[in-house]
Amino acid sequence: MSIEQGTTYTHEFSFTQDEVVKFAEVTGDKNPVHLDEAYAAATMFKRPIMHGFLGGSVFSKVFGTLFPGEGTIYLKQSMSFMRPMYVNAVYEVRMTVKEVNKEKHRANVETNIVDKATGDVVISGEATVMNVNRI
Amino acid sequence: MSIEQGTTYTHEFSFTQDEVVKFAEVTGDKNPVHLDEAYAAATMFKRPIMHGFLGGSVFSKVFGTLFPGEGTIYLKQSMSFMRPMYVNAVYEVRMTVKEVNKEKHRANVETNIVDKATGDVVISGEATVMNVNRI
Numbered sequence: 001m002s003i004e005q006g007t008t009y010t011h012e013f014s015f016t017q018d019e020v021v022k023f024a025e026v027t028g029d030k031n032p033v034h035l036d037e038a039y040a041a042a043t044m045f046k047r048p049i050m051h052g053f054l055g056g057s058v059f060s061k062v063f064g065t066l067f068p069g070e071g072t073i074y075l076k077q078s079m080s081f082m083r084p085m086y087v088n089a090v091y092e093v094r095m096t097v098k099e100v101n102k103e104k105h106r107a108n109v110e111t112n113i114v115d116k117a118t119g120d121v122v123i124s125g126e127a128t129v130m131n132v133n134r135i
Numbered sequence: 136m137s138i139e140q141g142t143t144y145t146h147e148f149s150f151t152q153d154e155v156v157k158f159a160e161v162t163g164d165k166n167p168v169h170l171d172e173a174y175a176a177a178t179m180f181k182r183p184i185m186h187g188f189l190g191g192s193v194f195s196k197v198f199g200t201l202f203p204g205e206g207t208i209y210l211k212q213s214m215s216f217m218r219p220m221y222v223n224a225v226y227e228v229r230m231t232v233k234e235v236n237k238e239k240h241r242a243n244v245e246t247n248i249v250d251k252a253t254g255d256v257v258i259s260g261e262a263t264v265m266n267v268n269r270i
Contacts, residue, residue, distance in 0.1 A: 013163070022161045026154050027192035031199030031207065052209045053192045057162035060188045064166030072166065074187045078213040 001067050003107045003135050005100045009067040011093045012116070013058050015050060020087055023054045049084040055123055058093050059111045063127065067095060068107075068134035075106070076128040083115070083122045090116040098126070105135045136202050137269050138242050140235045144202040146228045147251070148193050150185060155222055158189045184219040190258055193228050194246045198262065202230060203242075203269035210241070211263040218250070218257045225251040233261075240270045 001009075024030050029051055032039040040048040056079045063072045085091065092114045099108040106128060113123040129135070136144075159165050164186055167174040175183040191214045198207045220226065227249050234243040241263060248258040264270070 019161050022157065023192075026157045026161060027189065027196055028148075029192060029196035029199050031195075032205070033199075033208075051192075051195060052212070053188060053195045054162065056212075057158075057164060057186075057188045057192075060166075060186060061162055061164035064164050064168075070167070073168075074216050076213075076215050077187075077191075078211070080211050081209050 003068045007097045009095045017087045052081040055085045068131045071131050073130045079125040105132045106130045138203045142232045144230045152222045187216040190220045203266045208265045214260040240267045241265045
């Protein structure tokens, strides 16, 4: 898919607790707030929250495989973790292309993750990607 | 570990291709530049590169489990992917505390990943974390 200024792309996703456990194993990020129900119950979140980086990794998935897809090189990503993310909740990545540099094949993209049930933004941020064939 | 202005914390790490495959499975980020040797050989990288988000996830691991560790809540992270990262190479997270707000229990931390063999920064960025007991 080609990327043009003003284009908005959305992609729905959800993670399971099993996937959170696998993410913790691969990355080594075994913060108990993600893994231990009893521990999480005593925090302000009341139940385990997802790793922010697991949520944010969906930006990378979208850029690398969907929008613009094959050939994408990731240059920058910022993320503000606005609200906790929970397993089995349905989220949507919402990306809006802010600026395109066709000569350098680069685009700046606003990247948000929205809780489908509440409409709340849970991660907000911005990315810069390069794709020689699609930007 | 408590966090004070000016403190530097380092943590060495390395990933295997097996871990890259697992990360691709969990996150859904199956960009072939990370997974397909023949595909990667035809790119400017010549061989598969790691997901930037897998490299960056080590920031989350360090904050959540080591520095400052237990109880850390991630508020912000920016990342510039300066150079490709490769499996089996040895990298080091280098974090320097830039600003501490004891009242809000928050710290701004410069977060870099350095290739141990070359000294090159491969990911540069900045984070904001909160920890009620350790900041």
